[in-house]
Each structure stands twice: as structure tokens, then as C-alpha cells.
Amino acid sequence: MDANGRRIPVIDPDTGRQKIGARNRKVWKRVNVSNNPLDSKEFLERLRREWADSCNALLPGYAVIDHRSFKARGIERIPTIHEGYASREMEKRGGRGDLCEENRRIQALNRLLDALRAMIGRLSDQAQGILTAVKRRQRPSGAPQAPSSPEPAERPQERPQARETPPQAPSSPEPAERPQERPQARETPATGPAGTPEAHQDEKGAHRQVQDTA
Numbered sequence: 001m002d003a004n005g006r007r008i009p010v011i012d013p014d015t016g017r018q019k020i021g022a023r024n025r026k027v028w029k030r031v032n033v034s035n036n037p038l039d040s041k042e043f044l045e046r047l048r049r050e051w052a053d054s055c056n057a058l059l060p061g062y063a064v065i066d067h068r069s070f071k072a073r074g075i076e077r078i079p080t081i082h083e084g085y086a087s088r089e090m091e092k093r094g095g096r097g098d099l100c101e102e103n104r105r106i107q108a109l110n111r112l113l114d115a116l117r118a119m120i121g122r123l124s125d126q127a128q129g130i131l132t133a134v135k136r137r138q139r140p141s142g143a144p145q146a147p148s149s150p151e152p153a154e155r156p157q158e159r160p161q162a163r164e165t166p167p168q169a170p171s172s173p174e175p176a177e178r179p180q181e182r183p184q185a186r187e188t189p190a191t192g193p194a195g196t197p198e199a200h201q202d203e204k205g206a207h208r209q210v211q212d213t214a
Contacts, residue, residue, distance in 0.1 A: 077113065078106045 002008050008029040009018040019027040037043045048067035055065045070077050080103045087097030 076117075077110050080106050 010027040010029055011017065012019045021027045045067075052065045052067040059065070066073065070079055081099060083097065083099040083103060087099040090097040091100050
């Protein structure tokens with residue numbers, strides 16, 4: 001409505017006239033007004049929170065109501081559905097309600113998920129224990145790799161090399177070679193100072209004298 005209380009038409013910019021909608025009806029401006037407060041999500045959450053607080057004030061401590069959903073609380077579970085009065089009455093009479101059957105299937109899946117999560121938790125604990133045990137075993141072997149440990153390990157290797165060097169000195173082979181050089185020095189005077197024929201003759205005469213005396 002305008003200031004005078006009249007409806008405001010919707011003008012078509014191309015023709016400059018009021019728009020015509022379905023069934024040749026004129027189009028008027030409208031404003032959507034929410035008359036029902038339950039259409040607001042915030043209002044519904046506030047009602048649920050107040051209802052949960054009122055119930056928890058009368059319930060014991062082990063039975064607490066939480067108005068939040070599983071997703072809002074971070075719980076990985078499949079939510080059940082609303083069964084309703086008709087489905088419950090069918091179950092009481094010995095029949096099987098479709099909604100109650102769906103909830104039983106969802107509950108079975110939730111129990112399976114809980115068992116799988118418990119198994120995964122035990123396996124993770126065992127893996128953590130094995131990892132810590134392996135790390136403890138690796139600590140003694142990794143200690144000698146420190147920079148302070150290799151120095152005393154290398155010193156004993158250098159000392160045997162210093163001890164083995166004295167037998168390789170030139171003083172040890174000289175006593176073994178001298179007995180071989182002495183016979184050569186004794187045989188040289190028999191040949192004469194320069195290897196003259198007189199020395200050879202003397203040797204022959206000495207041999208002859210030895211044969212004659214024999």
C-alpha cells in the first residue's frame with residue numbers, strides 16, 4: 001500500500017504499463033510478512049534449548065537431555081526417525097511398523113559403528129605401544145653416533161700402527177745380511193789385489209802341494 005492506502009502496481013519498463021500475470025491478472029507489489037514465528041530456525045532452537053533446560057532441572061544427573069543434533073555435537077551416529085503413534089500402536093498389537101523397523105535397522109548400524117570405533121581405538125593403542133618400544137630400542141644404537149664417541153674408538157686403531165713401525169726399521173735387516181757379506185770379503189784376498197796371473201799360479205801350486213802331501 002502506498003501512503004494513501006492504495007495498492008502499488010508493478011510497472012513493466014518496456015511498455016510503461018502495469019504488468020499482467022497469469023490468467024490475465026494485474027500484478028501488484030507485495031511484501032512477504034512472516035506471521036508464524038516457528039518459521040525461524042533461531043526461534044526453534046531457542047524453544048528446544050529452553051525445553052531441554054526445563055527437563056534437565058527435574059531429571060537426575062545421569063539422564064541429561066541435549067537439544068543439539070549429532071552433527072552439531074560432533075557425534076558420528078545415524079539419527080533415528082520419529083516413529084509416531086500409529087506405528088507404536090501397530091507394534092503393540094503384534095504387527096511390525098515400517099518406522100519402528102527403520103529405527104531398529106538404524107540402531108543396529110550404530111552398534112556396528114561403535115564396535116568398529118572401539119576396535120580402531122585398540123589397534124591405534126597397540127600401534128602406539130609398538131612404536132614407543134621400537135624407539136626405545138633404537139636409542140642405545142644411536143648413542144655411539146654422537147661426535148664425542150668416535151674419538152676414543154679411533155685412537156686404539158692408531159696405536160697398533162705406531163707399534164708395527166719399529167720392526168720395519170733398517171737396523172733389523174743388517175745383522176742378517178752381514179753373515180752373507182763376510183764370506184765374500186774373505187774370498188776376495190785369495191784372488192789377488194787385481195786378479196793377476198801370479199795369484200792364479202800360487203793357487204795352483206798350493207793345490208799341487210796339498211795333493212803331493214796327500
